[in-house]
Amino acid sequence: MARILLVEDNEMNRDMLSRRLARRGFEMLIAENGQSGVDLTVSERPDLILMDMSLPVMDGWEATRRLKADPNTSTIPIIALTAHAMASDREQALEAGCDDYDSKPVDLTRLVRKIEQLLAASR
Incomplete structure (x- = not known):
């Protein structure tokens, strides 16, 4: 199954989302700030990244x-x-290079x- 890097500084969000995605069969990697997210991406090469945009360090x-x-x-692929949840936030995420955007609180089905669409397109 696909490996997903979750870059999230909030412990509750990180724990909840990583457990729910792991139950769906994804292998989860975790980073708590932007710099460790970049470092883990370089070393581990995840299939997809879920990137919180408000992070410490970077x-x-x-x-x-x-x-x-x-x-x-x-x-x-990176999902912000x-x-x-404003339209300008979505545009800013796409301009930064994100492939898609999702607002919190996360609707897991959506x-x-x-995730599945981006993984299929990147294969």
């Missing part, structure tokens, strides 16, 4: 820009996860559908 916007600028990681 925010999700910068982490996404760095991953998309690196030819070794640029093709890994943010509590900001998120899994987006």
Whole structure:
């Protein structure tokens, strides 16, 4: 099954989402800030990244820009996860290089559908 890197600083969100996705059969990798998310992506090559945008050390916007600028990681799909749900937030995430966007609180059915679509398109 696909390996997903969840980059999320909130422990409750991280725990809830990683457990729910693992139950759906995904192998989960976890990073608690943008810099460790970039480092784990380079070393572990996940199939997809779920990127919170408001992160310590390095925010999700910068982490996404760095991953998309690196030819070794640029093709890994990234879904932005943010509590900001305005149209401009979605546009900003896509401009930073995210392949899709989802708002918090996460609707698991909708998120899994987006994950599956991006994984199928990247194969």
